[in-house]
Amino acid sequence: MRKILTVPAALDSLSLTNCGYNAIQSEDEQIKANWSEVVNQYQRRADLVPNLVNSVKGFAQQEKDVLLGVTNARAKVGSIQATPEVLNDPAAFQKFQAAQGELSGALSRLLVVTENYPQLKSDALFKDLMSQLEGTENRINYARHEYNEAVESFNGSVRSFPTSIIASMRHFEAKVPFKASTPGAEKAPEVKF
Numbered sequence: 001m002r003k004i005l006t007v008p009a010a011l012d013s014l015s016l017t018n019c020g021y022n023a024i025q026s027e028d029e030q031i032k033a034n035w036s037e038v039v040n041q042y043q044r045r046a047d048l049v050p051n052l053v054n055s056v057k058g059f060a061q062q063e064k065d066v067l068l069g070v071t072n073a074r075a076k077v078g079s080i081q082a083t084p085e086v087l088n089d090p091a092a093f094q095k096f097q098a099a100q101g102e103l104s105g106a107l108s109r110l111l112v113v114t115e116n117y118p119q120l121k122s123d124a125l126f127k128d129l130m131s132q133l134e135g136t137e138n139r140i141n142y143a144r145h146e147y148n149e150a151v152e153s154f155n156g157s158v159r160s161f162p163t164s165i166i167a168s169m170r171h172f173e174a175k176v177p178f179k180a181s182t183p184g185a186e187k188a189p190e191v192k193f
Contacts, residue, residue, distance in 0.1 A: 020163030024172055027154040031175055032084045034147040038178070039082040041140040042100060048133050049074045049107070055126045056114060066106075066113050073099070073106040093176050107133070144178045151175045 053067050077099045086092045120126050155174040158167035167173075 020157065021166045021170065024154070024157050024163060024167055024170070027150065027157055028172065031087065031147065031150045031154055034143065034150045035082075035084060035087055037143040038140070038147050041136060041143045042077065042082070045103070045133065045136045045140065046074055046077055048129060048136060049103075052107075052110070052126075052129045052133060055123065055129060056110065056117075056120060066109050070103075070106040070110050073103040077103050087175055088173070090176050097178065148177045151177045 049070060053070055057067060080092075080096050080099050082096055086096055114120055114126075157163050158172050158174055
């Protein structure tokens with residue numbers, strides 16, 4: 001009787017190794033890791049913003065509305081928790097994307113303001129901050145690209161047969177790729193001195 005039960009159990013365990021569950025699980029973890037990198041780069045940008053605003057403040061006192069807009073957009077971004085659970089909640093994910101898009105827009109307006117202040121453009125601290133911001137924007141784009149590739153791979157797995165059966169049984173659903181929420185937000189702000 002024991003031998004009869006061990007044969008089906010062994011066959012079941014062998015079939016589970018080829019069912020795709022492990023691949024789906026690995027891809028899901030890769031999405032979470034890539035999302036963490038996106039969040040890290042956004043945090044880096046958010047950390048640069050106060051320094052950038054302070055360096056502009058001294059030169060552009062009359063541009064308080066632009067500086068206030070950047071500060072408020074940064075605060076809004078900071079109020080949204082970008083946990084891996086956001087990836088499974090399309091509404092929260094959209095809210096996160098919209099806040100990041102708002103900050104990108106505010107930073108673009110700040111860059112336009114700085115064009116009017118030649119002394120500011122020649123300031124070493126400002127130049128360094130702008131260089132860091134440009135590099136961070138490039139890192140954000142790369143991190144979003146990597147995240148989207150992981151989402152594409154995962155979504156292909158959970159939608160293809162036979163892994164779609166396992167995905168359905170384990171409640172794995174397709175993930176939402178990152179999309180720019182405002183026109184032009186997919187590009188890093190142009191930095192001119």
